Amino acid sequence: MTATRRPDGGHRVVVTGMGAVHAFGFGVDRLWRGVAAGESPIRPLEIEREGLTITIPAAPIEGYRELDHFTNQQRLMLDRFSQYTILAGQDAVAHAGLADDREGWREAAIILGNGGGGELTREDAGVFLFGRRAGKVHPLTVPRTNHQAAASHLAAAHGITGPAYVISTGCASGSHAIGQAVWMIRHGQVNRVLTGGCEANIIFSVAHAFSAVRTVAKDTCRPFSQGRTGFAFGEGAGVFVLESLDAAQARGAAIYGEILGVGMSIDPTDQVQPSHEGPTVCLERTLRDAGRERADVDYINAHGTGTILNDKIESQVVDRFFGDRKGGCPPMSSSKSQIGHVFGAAGALEALICLKALEHQTMPPTMNWLGRDPDCVDLDVVPNAARAGSLETVLSQSFGFGGVNAALLLSAGV
Amino acid sequence: MPEASPREDALPLSLDGVRESLRQSILLVCPNLTEDQLADSQRLTDLGVSSIEVMCIVFEIEEIHKIKIIDRGLDDFETLGEMALVVQRLRAERDRAGQVGA
Numbered sequence: 210m211t212a213t214r215r216p217d218g219g220h221r222v223v224v225t226g227m228g229a230v231h232a233f234g235f236g237v238d239r240l241w242r243g244v245a246a247g248e249s250p251i252r253p254l255e256i257e258r259e260g261l262t263i264t265i266p267a268a269p270i271e272g273y274r275e276l277d278h279f280t281n282q283q284r285l286m287l288d289r290f291s292q293y294t295i296l297a298g299q300d301a302v303a304h305a306g307l308a309d310d311r312e313g314w315r316e317a318a319i320i321l322g323n324g325g326g327g328e329l330t331r332e333d334a335g336v337f338l339f340g341r342r343a344g345k346v347h348p349l350t351v352p353r354t355n356h357q358a359a360a361s362h363l364a365a366a367h368g369i370t371g372p373a374y375v376i377s378t379g380c381a382s383g384s385h386a387i388g389q390a391v392w393m394i395r396h397g398q399v400n401r402v403l404t405g406g407c408e409a410n411i412i413f414s415v416a417h418a419f420s421a422v423r424t425v426a427k428d429t430c431r432p433f434s435q436g437r438t439g440f441a442f443g444e445g446a447g448v449f450v451l452e453s454l455d456a457a458q459a460r461g462a463a464i465y466g467e468i469l470g471v472g473m474s475i476d477p478t479d480q481v482q483p484s485h486e487g488p489t490v491c492l493e494r495t496l497r498d499a500g501r502e503r504a505d506v507d508y509i510n511a512h513g514t515g516t517i518l519n520d521k522i523e524s525q526v527v528d529r530f531f532g533d534r535k536g537g538c539p540p541m542s543s544s545k546s547q548i549g550h551v552f553g554a555a556g557a558l559e560a561l562i563c564l565k566a567l568e569h570q571t572m573p574p575t576m577n578w579l580g581r582d583p584d585c586v587d588l589d590v591v592p593n594a595a596r597a598g599s600l601e602t603v604l605s606q607s608f609g610f611g612g613v614n615a616a617l618l619l620s621a622g623v
Numbered sequence: 624m625p626e627a628s629p630r631e632d633a634l635p636l637s638l639d640g641v642r643e644s645l646r647q648s649i650l651l652v653c654p655n656l657t658e659d660q661l662a663d664s665q666r667l668t669d670l671g672v673s674s675i676e677v678m679c680i681v682f683e684i685e686e687i688h689k690i691k692i693i694d695r696g697l698d699d700f701e702t703l704g705e706m707a708l709v710v711q712r713l714r715a716e717r718d719r720a721g722q723v724g725a
Contacts, residue, residue, distance in 0.1 A: 281655045282673045343686060348678050 213454040219395035224466040226305025226450030228297040232268035241565035249576040251441040258413035266441035268549035288327035289409035294359035297446035305450040311368035319373040322382030322406035324553035327354030380609035384556030388471035400456040405448035406557035431577040432513035432543035440514040443549025447557030464622040466564040470499025476612025483522040491614035512608040513543020524586040542591040546576040556607040567621040648683040663704040
């Protein structure tokens with residue numbers, strides 16, 4: 210009989226529903242098809258605002274029409290980042306077979322990750338105040354910019370009354386949110402959580418902000434590659450239904466994976482320049498939390514932004530951490546070369562990709578790779594094509610600005 | 624995305640001109656409606672327009688015509704025709720105030 214408790218007595222936490230919105234479109238299956246086929250929809254995108262333009266590499270959600278998914282009043286109330294979260298959340302709930310389970314949702318929690326909140330609405334406010342000097346902003350500016358807007362909507366849709374909050378740690382937000390959700394279930398606070406991450410910031414002001422800090426790629430995102438110059442923007446949301454193994458088995462739920470371990474840390478050195486120490490202790494804590502060894506990790510989905518500093522430091526961290534084990538470092542690839550950097554959603558979407566990788570026993574590729582960058586350690590980055598592999602345990606890494614780090618260790622389930 | 628139209632406060636002050644401008648504001652906020660639904664006597668609530676949507680429509684109108692409706696307790700209109708009369712009057716008041724100030 211399968212043990213439903215960990216050796217430390219905590220509840221095992223399993224994935225029973227998955228939902229996603231991303232550059233390939235809608236749904237986790239579409240996400241995986243794009244990833245496995247090596248699609249990279251990143252393209253030069255010209256953004257216009259008030260007669261000014263900026264061109265950035267980005268993987269936007271093409272052809273998205275708000276009224277296809279929401280009533281007009283909902284459209285007005287919800288910034289795009291909330292819309293994506295709600296769509297991914299509904300997708301995950303339906304996938305879990307829990308769309309009509311209001312009684313079961315009552316005691317559940319919602320823990321979401323998001324970097325910037327309503328960036329577009331905030332930009333609108335700036336245009337009104339400082340561009341048009343209108344002396345006022347749109348009356349829905351507050352509800353639209355609220356990070357928690359999607360949580361409110363999802364709570365109302367499913368009758369959720371449990372703890373609900375949003376974690377905002379930039380590029381690590383999604384992984385932090387999932388980690389927090391895992392811990393809540395593990396320690397018996399709740400037995401079901403709707404969790405994940407979201408972002409929608411492919412807008413004029415944010416494009417300028419990241420360009421100013423010199424992290425945006427000149428052409429496209431090519432992690433760990435010769436010629437890499439930065440990241441490409443992405444947008445979307447990834448949402449999970451997590452349950453205790455007890456609860457999932459009690460209702461006969463399909464189980465799509467298990468989150469074995471969570472690790473978090475912050476660099477004790479610098480706000481924008483990544484260190485070795487922060488990510489390294491994050492990985493140590495993740496394995497310790499999972500009760501696993503370095504030898505157990507079969508594949509790593511990297512933070513892999515394609516920026517000059519991240520890839521260099523991340524490859525060094527992984528090499529130092531895993532390099533002396535038998536067989537050397539596990540293969541490590543970056544899905545940001547395909548769906549772009551989705552900031553607060555990145556950790557969630559990449560964890561979804563990890564679960565599909567386990568299901569299909571296939572390692573996602575690092576696309577746009579032109580050859581080894583001498584600044585990076587020479588690791589197997591699964592260049593330019595997905596590859597079959599024997600995968601039991603995979604690691605998803607998120608190392609964000611501000612030195613905030615989070616990692617998740619996942620397996621295919623019980 | 625709610626975004627007020629560019630400033631058009633030089634629009635003609637005729638009632639027909641104001642009505643047409645209001646129709647465009649309503650359609651901007653409520654793209655699910657069509658122009659032929661927006662007759663002069665049409666109650667917006669009968670079209671399913673919510674109070675939130677009316678608030679957004681008023682914001683658009685204020686921005687386009689550079690007038691203040693909400694703070695003056697004038698946002699209680701039900702039909703496009705009533706709205707047009709209010710806007711026309713406020714436009715005229717605004718223009719007169721501008722002339723005095725000049």
